[in-house]
Amino acid sequence: MNMDQPLLKATKIDKIFPGVVALDKVDFTLKAGEVHALLGENGAGKSTLIKCLTGAYHRDGGDILLNGETISPRDTLDAQGLGIGTVYQEVNLLGNLTVAENMMIGRQPKKWGMVQTKQMNRQTKEILNQYGLDIDVAQLLSTYSVAIQQIIAIARAVDLSGKVLILDEPTASLDAKEVQMLFGVIRKLKQKNIGIIFISHFLDQVFEISDTITVLRNGRLIESVTTVDISSIDLVTMMLGYELGEETKLKEHDGVERETLVEFCNFGHKQLIEPFYLAIGKGEVVGFAGLLGSGRTETAETLFGVTPHDSGSATFKNENINLSSPRAAIANGFGFCPEDRKTDGIIADLSVRENIILALQAQRGWANPLPKSEQDEICKKYIKALDIRPTDAEKPIRLLSGGNQQKVILARWLATNPEFLILDEPTRGIDVGAHAEIIRLIENLCEDGMSLLVISSELDELVAYSHRIIVVRDHEHIAELVGSEITTNNIVEAIAADLNVDNGQYELKGVIS
Amino acid sequence: MMKSRYLPLIATCLIFVLAYALCYWQFPNMLSTRVVGNLLTDNAFLGIAAVGMTFVILSGGIDLSIGSVIAFTGVFIAVVLKETSLHPLVVFGLVLVITAIFGGIMGAIIHYLEMPPFVVTLAGMFLARGIAFVISTDSVPVKHEFYTFLQDSFYRLPGGGRITVIGAAMLVVFFVGIIIAHRTRFGTNVFALGGGIPTSKLMGVPVAKTTIGIYAISGFLAGLAGITFSLYTSAGYSLAAVGVELDAIAAVVIGGALLTGGSGFIAGTLIGVLIMGLIQTYIIFDGTLSSWWTKIVIGILLFAFILMQKGLLLAASAQKK
Known part of the structure; x- marks a missing residue:
């Protein structure tokens, strides 16, 4: 050759x-x-x-x-x-199946039609030995x-x-x-x-x-x-x-005093996330950055009651609230778009309409069905507002593209008029156009006074819309970036920083009055 | 740790030994070759059908048509023997071809149309039962010297017990089933399907061939069970063997197979069938209990096994963490 x-x-x-x-x-x-x-x-x-x-x-x-x-x-x-x-x-x-069967399936050594297990195990062992793996292949x-x-x-x-x-x-x-x-x-x-x-x-x-x-x-x-x-x-x-160096989008908000909407004190879960303090103001977007498995999603799920917190308390407009289950969270005006929309978000065989009204219906209770005309109206409104395509609300949602499915899930929560919306990876796996639209949507929502907590692996995206960024690592909130500190470089540094970071840095500053 | 795979099988064997010991303690006569011989003969048709069901369940499927296919087979044999002068062996061959093709078609529908096995075999169940009724609504007796010959052939065990032709047939079917499931490529493929069809496909398992093969085997063995049943009862009746598929599923689960597929043993199913037969025998020996107690005990056993499987799964996942 x-x-x-x-x-x-x-x-x-x-x-x-x-x-x-x-x-x-x-x-x-x-x-x-x-x-x-x-x-x-x-x-x-x-x-x-x-x-x-x-x-x-x-x-x-x-x-x-x-x-x-x-x-x-x-x-x-x-x-x-x-x-x-x-x-x-x-x-x-x-x-x-055993390790050996996995390795040799379809080409097991045979003698008179019978698989020669010992020979198969030996061959597998030889193959794996080349990789420094010495394990019992019959397991x-x-x-x-x-x-x-x-x-x-x-x-x-x-x-x-x-x-x-x-x-x-x-x-x-x-x-x-x-x-x-x-x-x-x-x-x-x-x-x-x-x-x-x-x-x-x-x-x-x-x-x-x-x-x-x-x-x-x-x-x-x-x-x-x-x-x-x-x-x-x-x-x-x-x-x-784009050039990282050109990142000049400095936030002007440092002076803005926001009224605190929700406040979580010493909130946490033994296995999932260390207790943390988090306060989110009205109309504020808090970004969560961190690597996969760092505790970002775990934070969101604890906040929403998917895995109920086992320490701390939460207040909403200065009143104590119960967040022991998603139902309780919804009743308090929370909304949550989960990370894996295929398994946790959409119900693939239901129509777009049914998917949109799901959370609203749950909020009203099953004994109080939403009239069809109202359902249609809600769907029409959001399909138009979010530009969901195709516009046919009766189509099963599985036929839509990823970006449009994401928009339907957003519509589901927007229909409940949440005051606090948690988005876990809202732009994952969707095309570039839809990407930009969802980012714009996040910005619009926050301008309308909604508070958002957004988790994303796409740092530039977080930088674009967040007023504040919390960096999570090893199931702990390790840093907080505000205003002009919000740059992808700083986030990456915070994620990558050695644990010698001065603990004082994780003092809550700025926006919380 | 490795033994967790064999735990259900070991548990089944233990239960069988314990149950037998209990029976022996109350009725010492139960430990005789006669009882053992009868246990095999009386449960032969169920055992043979249950081997087919084990293949199906190992692959993650289910076959609800078994009881109906047994009834169809019985009626078909009885009517053909009555109406024509064909030798029973020819009729047996014919009916086995029909039932194997019937099963194979169900397998093909399940695979190519991506239909759930539950629905497809439910349709098969009605179809086979319906055809049995169309052939004859009455119970048709079988009178043929070959039948008498088969029924009178047996191997005498010391102590007076008899291994009849159908009892021996069941043992042979189990033996062949064990070889196919645990010692051939086809068998590994069956387990692979039970582990996950998309992954199997990616790994190069011939999914279509295997699925069709599995249901063809199940149909074939249901036909063989029908022949056995016909020899056992000397008649064909379209209302016979109602619900046998459920007994077979119970035997498979008690035998330690996972209903979700991918894990289990043909040999376990044999013990499962024998446990069910043993309960029946105990009730006959006792003489005062209603035979419905069999169902109650099987129900309790099934619950126990499902709980044990769940426990094992939890233990396995906890161990991994």
Whole structure:
């Protein structure tokens, strides 16, 4: 094989979904023995590109060459046979089978039609030994930790494919030690001349493990660079598409005295979040920043009574309130759009109308049904106000795009006229246009005097609309940024800061009168 | 820790031994080869059907058509033997092909139309029962020298017990079932489906072939159970074997399989069937109890097993943290 020839070369890949160009002439080149990080914000086209490479989607244009030959994988199995294996964030193996069965399913050694279990176990053990894993392969997979399962999944993918390995956010649910274990495996695979595509949201990991970085944004290729030649600031700039240095949006509000709407004292939950003090003024947007699993969502769920707090108390307009359940929270004028709208938010088979009136109906009680005419009126109002498409309120919500589903959930809570609305990742997984609309909506709501608590992984977004930002780490509120302190740099520093931060910094300042 | 997988099976075996010990303590006669032989003969049709049900439940499905297919098989055999001069073996072969295809079609509908097994096999249940009625509404007796020959063939155990043809057939079916479920690729695929169909698909499990195969096996074994039932009763009656599918499900669950699929043992189902038969035998020995007590005890056992499964799941997830 020609040494200069790339292992995998994709040129001018196009992928068009109804109404959206998901990939626009994207080039991608992977060499053997390199770790190639694929970066981009949500909706940049990373997963679409991966799906085109693995055959989960069919590209609308462009060529994919593997070892110089054009390929068009029909589906993921076909891609696997061609040499492209994928390991997803959620381990896609079967917990109810043994490790060996997972590794060898469909190709178990047979003799007279019978699976030779001992031989299968031995082969599996040999494969896993190459990765430094010495475990009992006759055990059920579910008895092992996610990190071990992840490595088993990688070993399986490499064993089946052997040329290209795609790792889609493999570290998302691993702790630091496990990440190092996984990186050890990746380095071994590099030596075996396997080309690895690594997708991660953790930039430090990208810098640690990758040789090359490709950045996508809005379905376009921004740049492919070698890792040693780029600084993290430049990288973030490429991903976000604006200059961090130009961040001049200083908030003028420091002088603004807001009337406190809700106040939480010593509020917390033993396992989920350390007790915290939080006061939110009328018409204020408080942003919550922190890494995944830091305690952001846990804070929101405790506030809303999903997991009732076990310490502290809350007041609403200076009166003590009960927040022991979501129902109680709704009765007090709270609203909550959860993070995972697919499982916690929408009811997929109900119509848009039914989804919108759900919370309002719950507030009124089931014995007091909302008249149909009123329902229609409410739906019409919000479909227009939020520009929900398609405008047919009787369509099952599952047929809508992610951004429109998100808007329907927003409409559900807006219909209850909440005074305090909690949004957990309101812009996750929705396209860029809808993204901007939701941000605008947040700003409008707060101008109308609603108080909002917004959790988001997209720092620039938080910076754009928050009056105050709370940084959460390790289940603790560790810092608070106000006014001109609110910059993505400061947030990142706060998240990344060592624990030597002066405790005095976490004094509540400014806006609370 | 690894033994948690086998815990339900061990629990089932323990319950069986304890129950048998209790019976023996009250009625020493129950520990005889006669009782054991009868236990096998009386529960042969249920046991055979329950093997098919185990495959279905391991894959995360359910088959409600079993009882109706048994009734259909019985009526079909009786009427064909009465109306034609075909040899019973030919009729057996014919009916097994029909029931296997019937099951396979249900499997195909479940897979290709993405319908819940509950609904599809419910339709199958009405269909098979209806066809049985169309063939004959009366109980049709079977009189054939081959039947008499089969019924009179047995292996005499020391102590006077008899292993009849149908009792032996059940044991053979269980043996073959164990091999297929735990020692073949098909068997692993069945477990894989029970673990999750989308994941199985991603891992390259032939989902369509496996699903159709599972329901074809269940249909085939329901047909075989029907033949067994026909030999056992020497008649075919369209109202026979009502609710046998529920007994089979109970036997599978008592045998330690997870109703949600993916975990269980064919051998456990055998013990489950025997436990149910044992309760029945005890009631006959006692003579004063109503036979409905069988249902009550099975109900209690089922509850106990469901609670145990839930407990094991909780324990397993707690251990992981």
